[in-house]
Each structure stands twice: as structure tokens, then as C-alpha cells.
Amino acid sequence: MNVDGTPYRTIWLNEDGWSVAIIDQTRFPHVFETVTLRTVDDAAHAIASMQVRGAPLIGATAAYGMCLAVRADPSDENLDSAYRTLHATRPTAINLKWALDEMRAALRNLAREDRETRAYQRAWEICDEDVEINRSIGRHGHAILADIASRKAPGERVNVLTHCNAGWLATVDWGTATAPIYTAYNEGMDIHVWVDETRPRNQGASLTAWELGHHGVPHTVIADNVGGHLMQHGLVDLVITGTDRTTAAGDVCNKIGTYLKALAAKDNDIPFYVGLPSPTIDFTIRDGVRDVPIEQRSGDEVSRMTGRTDDGRIETVTIVPDGSDVANYAFDVTPARLVTGLITERGVCAASVEAIATMFPERASDEA
Numbered sequence: 001m002n003v004d005g006t007p008y009r010t011i012w013l014n015e016d017g018w019s020v021a022i023i024d025q026t027r028f029p030h031v032f033e034t035v036t037l038r039t040v041d042d043a044a045h046a047i048a049s050m051q052v053r054g055a056p057l058i059g060a061t062a063a064y065g066m067c068l069a070v071r072a073d074p075s076d077e078n079l080d081s082a083y084r085t086l087h088a089t090r091p092t093a094i095n096l097k098w099a100l101d102e103m104r105a106a107l108r109n110l111a112r113e114d115r116e117t118r119a120y121q122r123a124w125e126i127c128d129e130d131v132e133i134n135r136s137i138g139r140h141g142h143a144i145l146a147d148i149a150s151r152k153a154p155g156e157r158v159n160v161l162t163h164c165n166a167g168w169l170a171t172v173d174w175g176t177a178t179a180p181i182y183t184a185y186n187e188g189m190d191i192h193v194w195v196d197e198t199r200p201r202n203q204g205a206s207l208t209a210w211e212l213g214h215h216g217v218p219h220t221v222i223a224d225n226v227g228g229h230l231m232q233h234g235l236v237d238l239v240i241t242g243t244d245r246t247t248a249a250g251d252v253c254n255k256i257g258t259y260l261k262a263l264a265a266k267d268n269d270i271p272f273y274v275g276l277p278s279p280t281i282d283f284t285i286r287d288g289v290r291d292v293p294i295e296q297r298s299g300d301e302v303s304r305m306t307g308r309t310d311d312g313r314i315e316t317v318t319i320v321p322d323g324s325d326v327a328n329y330a331f332d333v334t335p336a337r338l339v340t341g342l343i344t345e346r347g348v349c350a351a352s353v354e355a356i357a358t359m360f361p362e363r364a365s366d367e368a
């Protein structure tokens with residue numbers, strides 16, 4: 001997507017042909033800065049510290065992390081050790097394991113001297129596939145938005161509510177939840193996005209708002225608790241979120257707070273869609289509430305906030321009394337019954353075992 005007219009991806013190779021550039025998302029929204037990854041430990045640190053985040057981008061960074069590992073030492077032992085290091089970085093987004101498995105499968109049976117070239121080729125393919133998948137999600141989601149727009153009175157805009165950041169910053173490009181929005185906007189639709197701030201880490205306020213703004217998409221940041229009120233007053237036409245892992249039965253694990261949005265949408269008869277690239281489907285599990293590991297992050301994300309002061313300094317302050325316990329669950333699971341449809345690269349399907357298996361028959365055979 002564009003940053004003030006210049007097209008960007010979130011991850012790319014530097015001119016040396018081997019080191020990896022990323023955009024440091026911990027500096028948003030006030031600083032745009034790139035960082036170079038030169039070792040597998042750099043890649044693991046980038047994922048664990050959330051310099052990169054969002055399920056598809058975590059997968060893409062892990063793929064390049066394997067390249068950096070193989071470049072340093074193409075032995076089987078080092079391949080396994082890099083896999084373990086990268087896999088341990090974050091627990092919930094299934095794209096991490098998917099990408100590592102893809103890389104290992106591509107390299108395992110090759111001679112050591114051929115591994116580096118193949119690794120960079122496969123990582124590049126994973127990134128390019130992500131872009132194409134999201135572009136397709138954009139096309140299929142655009143049809144939903146166009147249908148809503150066709151039922152509006154002239155001059156009425158389409159209002160989408162989204163949670164967290166499932167935008168291009170969470171992927172290699174386009175985003176998952178935002179791909180339909182960017183497609184519709186690029187084609188001239190009068191569209192507006194309600195952006196949940198997404199406490200505790202504020203991915204909506206600091207990332208989604210930043211990227212929509214820099215591409216030119218009209219949007220309004222709201223506190224997380226506002227969505228239900230907007231829905232009751234006819235100010236939301238549909239909800240589109242991303243997902244970090246969706247089960248074979250269509251239970252959607254996504255950023256904490258997504259479940260509450262789905263409940264409010266159900267109560268107000270508002271469609272609740274999920275942008276779902278197929279690498280985010282975990283065909284080995286069905287019951288998301290029981291079986292998806294939910295990351296618990298540092299309580300500092302809840303008790304402290306970072307922002308820019310009026311005189312331009314970036315400061316972190318504490319907002320919780322000393323001595324209060326703090327809990328920080330990073331994700332929740334929205335049961336399939338609350339999901340109107342899954343917008344995949346192959347089209348929109350119901351959140352059910354049958355519909356998902358029909359859409360992706362070649363992968364559904366892995367199902368538990």
C-alpha cells in the first residue's frame with residue numbers, strides 16, 4: 001500500500017541481496033523507521049518484541065529468519081535449531097508454524113550447498129503468495145461491500161468497523177480485513193472505517209489509523225467500548241476483522257476484544273466477516289476455545305502507556321495504582337456461530353467444517 005504516494009511492502013531484501021529490511025512497528029505512529037535483520041536471532045527478536053506482528057507478517061519474517069540461519073550454517077542441526085528458536089517467539093498465530101514447516105519441507109532434502117538459494121526463493125514465494133492471497137480477499141470482500149453500497153441512498157457512505165490491525169502492516173501487503181476496504185476505496189467507493197483503538201497495545205490507534213490515513217482512507221478512531229453503541233444507532237454496516245488462527249470448524253481466534261464485537265454485531269443483526277488467508281487455518285483443531293493457545297503478554301502493556309507529548313517527546317507513563325495486579329490476555333476466540341462469513345482467497349464461505357473443507361479440500365485432509 002502507499003505511504004504518502006510511495007508503495008511499500010512490510011518486508012523486503014536489502015540491496016546486498018541477503019539481509020532483510022522491516023518496518024519497526026514499535027515506533028508507530030509517530031516514527032517511521034526501518035530495521036535490518038542479519039541473523040536468525042535478529043528475526044526472532046523482531047517477532048518476539050513485535051517490531052513485526054500480525055499473523056501473516058510473523059510467518060513471512062520467520063521464513064526469512066530461516067534464510068538467515070541457512071546462510072550462516074546450512075547443516076541439519078542448524079536448520080532444526082533455527083526452527084525451534086523462531087517457533088518459540090509467539091504462540092498463537094498459526095502462520096508462524098505454517099511458514100516454518102514450508103521452509104523446512106523445501107530445504108530438508110536438498111544438499112547443503114543448495115539450501116541457501118532455495119531458502120531465499122521459498123521465502124520470496126511465501127511473501128508473494130501472501131500478497132496475492134490478500135489481493136483476492138480484497139476482490140471477494142469488495143463484492144460484499146459493493147452489495148451494501150448498492151442498497152444505500154445516494155450520498156450515504158458504507159461504514160465498516162474493524163478491530164486491531166489486520167491491515168497491510170500485519171501482512172506483506174494489502175492486509176486481510178483491510179484488503180476489501182482498500183479495494184473498495186481504490187475503486188471509488190464512499191467508505192469510512194471505525195477503527196477500534198484495541199487496548200492494551202493499541203494496534204488500531206497506532207497502526208490501522210496510521211496506514212489508512214497514509215493511504216487516504218477516511219476513518220475515525222474510537223475507544224474499544226464504543227462499537228456496540230454505534231451498532232445500535234445504525235452507524236455500522238458490517239464488521240470485518242482479521243484472525244491469527246481459525247480452526248477447521250470456523251472458530252476465529254483474533255485480538256482480544258473481537259469476541260465482544262461479534263456478540264454486539266449478532267445482537268444488532270450486523271454482518272460479522274473475517275478476512276482469512278488459508279495459511280491461517282489450523283486444520284488440526286476444531287474447538288478454538290479449548291485448543292488455541294492464548295498468548296499472555298507482559299502486564300506492562302495494560303499498566304503503562306506510551307505516547308507523544310505536546311512538545312514532541314515520546315514518553316511512557318503508568319496508569320494503574322502501584323500494587324494492583326494486572327492480567328494481559330492477547331487473544332480471544334469468537335465461536336463460528338457468531339461469524340457471518342469467512343472471506344478467503346478462494347471466495348466467501350460459511351464458518352463451518354463442511355464449507356471450509358469444500359473450499360480447501362487439499363488441506364482439509366490434515367484435519368484432526
Ligand code: MRU
Binds near residue numbers: 167171
Ligand atoms: O498481537 P498482534 O499485533 O500480532 O495481533 C495480531 C493482529 O494483528 C490481529 O489479531 C489481526 O486481526 C490478525 S493478523 C492479520
